[in-house]
Amino acid sequence: MTGKQSLLFDKDVYVRCTATVVGKKEADGPLGEMFDVAVEDDMFGKKSWEEAESHIQEMAVDKLLIKSGMAASDIDYIYAGDLLGQLIATSFGLMRYEIPMFGLYGACSTMGEALSLGAMCVNAGYAQNVIAIASSHFASAEKQFRYPLEYGNQRPVASTWTVTGAGAYIVGDKPLDKKKCVLIKGITTGKIVDYGVKDSMNMGACMAPAAAELIEANFKDLDVDKDYYDAIFTGDLGEIGNRILSELLKEKGIDIADKLYDCGMLIYEGETKCSGGSGCGCSASVLAGYILPKIACGDWKRVLFVPTGALMSKVSFYEENSVPGIAQGVVLEWEEGEVEQTC
Secondary structure, three states: OEOOOEEEOOOOOEEEEEEEEEOHHHHOOOOHHHOOEEOOOOOOOOOOHHHHHHHHHHHHHHHHHHHHOOOHHHOOEEEEEOOOHHHHHHHHHHHHHOOOEEEOOEOEOHHHHHHHHHHHHHHOOOOOEEEEEEEEOHHHHHHHHOOOHHHOOOOOOOOOEEOOEEEEEEEEOOOOOOOOOEEEEEEEEOOOEOOOOOOOOOHHHHHHHHHHHHHHHHHHHHOOOHHHOOEEEEOOOHHHHHHHHHHHHHHOOOOOOOOEEEHHHHHOOOOOOOOOEEOHHHHHHHHHHHHHHHHHOOOOOEEEEEOEEEOOOHHHHHOOOOOOEEEEEEEEEEOOOOOOOOO
16 A cells, blocks of 8 residues: 555556447547547447447447457456446446456446556456446436436536447556557545535536545655646546636645646537536546557656546435545556557
8 A cells, every 4th residue: 555545556557458439429529530439329229228338338348359359258357337227238238248247336437446446456466357348328327317318408507418438448467569558557546525516417516526635645645746747637527627626726735737637528629518528438438549549659658547426326316415526546657668659
C-alpha cells in the first residue's frame, strides 16, 4: 500500500490490447474515426435496448480477441459491468465465452474499477491475461434511470447524454506489441463521497466532489504534484462538473485546470444539447480510442485516468435520497523504448 488509498505495482502490468464499439451519435462525433466498430442501428439488430447493450459487449470482446490474436481460453478472468439492474447487459452479453467473471458496479466509474481489479490480479500473479470491459446504452439507461424515450421530456442544460458504446481491454503481464506499450503503474481507489446533491439531471455536480478527493488522495499518497502528470482525465463530469471540480481542487490548493480533461466533453465536443457524455461506455471508449494511443506513441508520458460514478438507483431517487459519488484512479504510463507509432 502506498499512502492510504493507493497501490504502486511492483511488477509490470500492461494494457495489451483494446477494442471499442459505439453507436451512430458517437461515431458522428469528433472522435468517431478513433473507434474500432461503429453501428448505425442503435438497436444493434435486437428486439430491446437491453439486448442491444448486451450485444455491444459481445461485439467488443469479439473484436478484442480478433485484434489480440487470442482465444477466450487464453483469458483467466473477466472484470465487467454496466448500468442496468443486476448487470444484465454484462451477464447476457458475456455468457457464451465461459470465462470466469467478476461482475462490477461502480456506476460510470466501472471502467476504472475493472482496470484496477484486473491490474491487481495480474500484478499479484493470479492471472496472466484478464479482460476489463464496461458498457452503456443511451436508451436502456434513460429507460431505467430517467424517463421512457416515448415521453419526450426536455433535458436541462446540466444533463449529460449516456454514451452508446463499450470499451474492452486485455490486461496482462507482457506487452502484445513492444512498440505500443502502455503500463498500468498503479491505482488509487476512491471512497464514497456525498455532498447532499439530489438533482439526478446534474450528475456532474454529484460526482465532482468524489473526483476532487480522489485526485487529492493520489497526489498525497504518491507524494507528487500536477507536474507528475501530462494529463488528468475524468470520465463524464461534463462541462458543469468539470468547472466544479476545478474550483473544488483550487480550494484544496491544487490548480490543474491546464491539464484537466473530461472524456464526456471530448466525445460530444461541440454538442449544444447536453453538458457532455456519460455512462460506463463513455470513459471506456474514450480511454481505448483516444487516450491510450496518445500514451502509446509518447505524446503523453503519464496520465491519471479518473472515471466517476453517481451511486443512485430508481429506489433511492424516489425515496428522495441524495446522490453519492465515487471515483477510481488509474495511473497509466508510456514505456520508453521501441516507439515508432505516429499520432
